[in-house]
Amino acid sequence: MRIPENKIEEIRSAADIVDVISEFVQLRKRGKNFIGLCPFHSEKTPSFTVSEDKQIFHCFGCHMGGNIYKFLMEYEKISFIEAVQEVAARVGINLEYEEDTTGKESEQEILYEINVQAARYFSDNLLNSPEGEVARKYFVERKIKPQTMRAFGLGYALNGWEYFVEYAKTQKIDLERAIQLGLIGQQNDGRLFDKFSDRIIFPIFSANGRVIAFAGRILENREGSAKYLNSPESLIYVKGRILYGLSFAKDEIRKLDKAILVEGYMDLISLYQNGIKNVVAVSGTALTEDQVQLLSRYTKNVVLLFDADAAGIKASMRSIELLLKRDIEVKIVTLPSGEDPDSYINKYGKVEFDELIRKAQNFLEYQTAYFESQGYFEDHNKTAEAIRELVKLLALIDDELKRNLLLKSVAKKFNLREKLLETELDKTLKRQVKDESSRQAVKDGRPNKEKTGLHFATLENKSDSNYILEKELVKLLYEGNKEIIELIFAHFSPDDFNYQFHQELVAEVYEAHQNSEDLTASTLVAKVKAEEQQAYLLEITFDKYSISKTWDELNPVFEDEKLLYKFAMDTIRNFKIAKIEEKMAANHDKIERAESENEKLELMKENMELEKEKKIVREESGSESRV
Ligand SMILES: [Zn+2]
Structure with missing residues (x-):
């Protein structure tokens, strides 16, 4: 399946990025842009910016940015194709797919298809094959009904080393890709073997219900075998960004x-x-920020139902923090010791289970009960430690009223002076403000070194005019104005730019221009694939506190294209002059170090020529402008 490029652009330009993002993020207008709290990182003051005229977004805090497709891909954790489909549905454009004549079917679609074939194969083994009896027995013992096996696509990988390999060959499945997906392994001598052998298979689905990976569980304890084997990460599967069961539960x-x-x-x-169908599983890893973000799209109320063992308690504690940071109301259910959710529901049924969920503790009750059970409140020092831990959690809550109510309840429960807790909370909050303000620095136009490494770091002291002019030209190119782009490329090519990251950004537009591609801002921004490059580009595009005063002063009136054109002309002229001056300065250096008078003379002559050239550029500019 492949969507034609021009269709992708047609769909994009029919939608309004502000409308779409507004559904997920509360935006308010500031100047030409819209701002709001970033959905991709936790913050208390808005760094998330959306440009209506350029149809792109950017966060000054975490440097996430791009066009409407990028937003949906990141926000909903979906693929590019899915993002295009979603926008198409919103704007009511019918998607027609190009027949795969070029053999350029999207790589992702090919991988999905292989996984679907594998899932069917595993499922068939479990439900229909005589060798699947051992797996059927396993599920029957766990009280899983055949229709449930079907619903979740459960399967079985036969006990042997070449069953799936043989199947893949007869089905003409691309073996190289099956290896990539972790379905087939390859030995040093080149021999292929089934990666999942004699394992129960759980297909892992994306939020949209596509098979993106598999988890295989061993039937009995086998020496030297991991209990679970998971597919490796691939083009269609990123660990920690998936919640198992979400497509069923959402x-x-x-x-x-x-x-x-x-x-x-x-x-x-x-x-x-x-x-009980509103359930998702973390599966395999500890809960991640990405998973919390994904879940927070569907609800702000989460009940943790982890095992009652030590590992489960530790996982609960860590998860509580992540959830609170996302403003999620967290409750925790403690199961009777020795039970897990699976055993509990089978023993006691739905009514008892619902009651258990209803009686879930809030996170403070849970945490204090834990400290109590560990004897924290019998020892003075440990009590202080427990209080600090509790206050740290309280500080994660944004709502002041809620925070204070919870603080009172802690004080009351442990018979502590409220004042003591308040002081501790104040300290913690101040520390947080400090963290936040270092993040804020980014928004004041100060580059964030830590986050984006090399590029921003090396740019920190770049106030030299060459850098500023190059930057302005890059910004102008990404305005998405065809005339301006033509004007700039009439004077310069990418090689004229000294800074490599500018050179690369200019080259993208240059290429699009040469190939007569679409030159709107959002398409050009989408062309920049390297993450750091894109972050830099968006940073300067949205940069309100530009080092260059001229730009800021002119910016509001740029709706007038003539002025934009004039600004471009001025910048081109100044850049030309700067380049001439650069050459002259280099010659001056050489003159100082010249060994012969002749050489000196040559260089001085050259500089005189350059001086003349500079004068011409200065004077020419007036007549060249079309204003
Ligand atoms: Zn952000």
């Missing part, structure tokens, strides 16, 4: 405005089978 989560977070695949499947 409607119910929205409906109930609550999500239950569990640890394992079987927990989720058992709950689902018993009618």
